[in-house]
Amino acid sequence: MKRGMRFLALLVLMLAGAALAAEPIKIGAMYILSGNFANYGTSSKQGVQLAVEKINAKGGILGRPIEVTFVDHGKPDQAVREAKRLILENKVDFLFGIDSSSVSLAVAPVANEYKVPLIVTHAATPRLTEMCLPYVFRTSNNARMDSWAAAAFAAKQPYKRWANIGPDYEFGRVSWEDFITRLKELKPDVEVVSEQWPKFGSSDYSSYITALMRAKPEAVFSSLWGGDFVSFGKQAIPFGFFKTIKFYVNPTGGALQALEPLGKNTPEGMLVSARYWFLYPETEANKAFVKKFHDKFGDYPSYNAGEAYEGMMMLAAAIEKAGSTDPDAVKAAFEADGGLKYQAIEGLKWMRPADHQVFEDLVWGYTKHTDKYPFAILDPIVVVPAKDTIYPTKCAK
Amino acid sequence: MKTHGALYLVATLLLAAPWLLPDYALEVAVQALILALFATAFNLVFAETGLLSFGHAAFFGAGAYASALLMQRASWPYLTTLPAAVLTAGLLALIIGFFSVRTSRIYFTMLTLAFAQLVWAVVHKWYAFTGGDNGITGLHPGALWGDVRALYYLALALFALGFALVRMLHHSPFGYALRAIRDNPARAEAVGLSPFGYLLAAFSFSGALAGAAGFLQVAWQRSAFPDFLYWTKSAEAIIAAILGGAQALFGPALGSLVFVELGAFVQARTEYWPLVLGLVLLALVLFLPRGLAGLGGRRARG
Known part of the structure; x- marks a missing residue:
């Protein structure tokens, strides 16, 4: 009798264990899925889908499948409400994306506040990780690192007369400030001849283009992105803008969302970055990833699709290392041993323990047209090593 | 007698909500109360004076930023920032109203819109003071008000107070004077009412109430962003008022409840939520020209 009871208890325990193990790890992914920038959010979503498929095909993490709920994050007040819904109603273990x-x-x-770790894969304001929040992580590089990389290139050029054009909001302002401050450190004899600040989302750039050309800069730094970059590019070409300046550098100008709409009109020789570039590195792993993505979605993975994919994979690695989804355990896994080092397809990602910012080699390149693609690709590619972008943080560790 | 019964039922439900609703539903309820206070404030000017303000976001935002800045820079406890939020918003309304209430109809609407966009632009660009488009983040209202139940009761109390004041005003000689000015300004002036003073007083009071709504939003959202002052925020109050029925005192509150709940419901289910939300609102406005309150018949004028 006693033995029978013991057996029964064991059976119940095993069943409970199996049920527990099969319970999915819930993740709430927030991206822009409506409006003007929906093409960014949608491609991030595809990256996440591909990563989750891959993880679940291998039996999930810790034997538990991943279950992702996607939401359109909208504006800050809507996003806060949606985040609370995911936390309180869906009881997600992690928030993701943005x-x-x-x-x-x-x-x-x-x-x-709710102790639900947030893993950011796209938003690039340096301020996010400078808030030093214990449960907030960013697995892609931020705008400051792009600016520092651009400054490193700029310092090697013989040009002294610099000008800026950028969207008139935090991102544009901070990108330029970080760039020019860093450039002056590396090369003190540069001079700023013009700063142009079109409104974010402008459709008419002609006055800014002529103002830039009047100032006769040798080189131009631009932080225009997305639709702004496309409109500016289309309007600047007939002015002969790209022929009059010798050097044009534009972080995130290598986004497919910018290069595809410009198509064959894209000027050649612009130095642009893509946080992930689908033709780099030329490894079997990357080729397989691009093929799989293309087969599934009919498009090449954009930089934010790549970053969303790798962000999910890096989170999976952290959970695996932690051995649980407990927020403190995952936090410790990200921070331990000098910060989690994760081998992504694009290269090594290192999570700095103090501010939870990932550092990685940054892919830049000069735009060039080929017969193979209907849009400009990066050729030659120049890679900025992670160590050149490591800026000091005020977060204590 | 029957209306009293219904009133008690609604009051009991509102008071018991934190014990009946799950956490997330309560979070949404707080948002509905905030918009209800904001829309009721807006409607005071719209319904009593017939002037459509497209600039009330400025007062909502002024209240929010006054509260946020005092918490962040001067470390004031959350609740003590309420008077400052209300005063700042009221003062801003006094200034904007001073220039706007002299004009009528479409000019008033355009002028209030222009002023509000101006204030928005200042908040959006003044990085050193307001944080620009980065907003002010990490504003925790403390252990007590950080709890959604307490915040719900605070929002309910402020809404009830605001609603009671608007109702009192409506039935007071001041309210009659406002409606007289609305219906026949020349005649009102002939009997000795100064439209400017009355309109300015109503506009400033309405702005101050909108500031209280902004004060609540800061605690709920834990942050303040320039979006609070953008014209789309003014539009939310207008939509809520029209949806619920601008001619009924509780119309804007009813409209707010529907607008917020609908928004939360639809956005959670489809990424095409702007389309769905737009269509539903369009249908409601087309088929219920007097708003949801119009369903209740004439008695709803309360």
Whole structure:
């Protein structure tokens, strides 16, 4: 009798264990899925889908499948509400994604308050990780690192007369300030001849283009992105803008969302970055990833699709290392041993323990047209080593 | 007698909500109360004076930023920032109203819109003071008000107070004077009412109430963003008022409840939520020209 009871108890325990093991790890992914920038959010979503498929095909993490709920994050107040819904109603273990910088700044403190780790894959304001929140992580590089990389290139050029054009909001302002401050450190004899600040989302750039050309810069730094970059590019070409300047550098100009709409019109020789570039590195792993992505979605993975994919994979690695989804255990896994080092397809990602910012080699390149693609590709590619982008942080560790 | 019964039922439900609703539903309820206070404030000017303000976001935002800045820079406890939020918003309304209430109809609407966009632009660009488009983040209202139940009761209390004041005003000689000015300004002036003073007083009071709504939003959202002052925020109050029925005192509150709940429901289910939300609102406005309150018949004028 006693033995029978013991057996029964064991059986119940095993069953409970199996049920527990099969319970999915819930992740709430927030991206821009409506409006003007939906093409960014949608491609991030595809990256996440591909990563989750891959993880679940191998039996999930810790024997538990991943279950992702996607939501359109909208504006900061809507995003905070959606974040609370995911946390309180869906009981997600992690929040993930976020395209807009201001939304990331609004959601981060809320996620932190509920102790639900937030993994940011796109929003690039340096301020996010400078808030030093214990449960907030970013697995892609931020705008400051792009600016520092651009400054490193710029310092090697013989040009002294620099000008700026950037969207008139935090991202544009900070990108330029970080760039020019860093450039002056590396090369003190540069001079700024013009700064142009079109409104974010402008459709008419002619006055800014002529103002830039009047100032006769040798080189131009631009932080225009997305539709702004496309409109500016289309309007600047007939003015002969790209022929009059010798050097044009534009972080995130290598986004497929910018290069594809410009198509064959893209000027050659622009130095642009893509946080992930689908033709780099030329490894079997990357080729397989691009093929799989293309087969599934009919498009090449954009930089934010690549970053969303790798962000999910890096989170999976952290959970695996932690051995649980407990927020403190995952935090410790990200921070331990000098910070989690994760081998992504694009290269090594290192999570700095103090501020939870990932550092990685940055892919830049000069635009060039080929017969193979209907849009410009990066050729030659120049890679900025991670160590050249490591800026000091005020977060203590 | 029957209306009293219904009133008690609604009051009991509102008071018991934190014990009946799950956490997330309560979070949404707080948002509905905030918009209800904001829309009721807006409607005070719209319904009583007939002037459509497209600039009330400025007062909502002024209240929010006054509260946020005092918490962040001067470390004031959350609740003590309420008077400052209300005063700042009221003062801003006094200034904007001073220039706007002299004009009528479409000019008033355009002028209030222009002023509000101006204030928005200042908040959006003044990085050193307001944080620009980065907003002000990490604003925790403390252990007590950080709890959604307490915040719900605070929002409910402020809404109830605001609603009671608007109702009192409506039935007071001041309210009659406002409606007289609305219906026949020349005649009102002939009997000795100064439209400017009355309109300015109503506009400033309405702005101050909108500031209280902004004050609540800061605690709920834990942050303040320039979006609070953008014209789309003014539009939310207008939509809520029209949806619920601008001619009924509780119309804007009813409209707010529907607008917020609908928004939360639809956005959670489809990424095409702007389309769905737009269509539903369009249908409601087309088929219920007097708003949801119009369903209740004439008695709803309360």
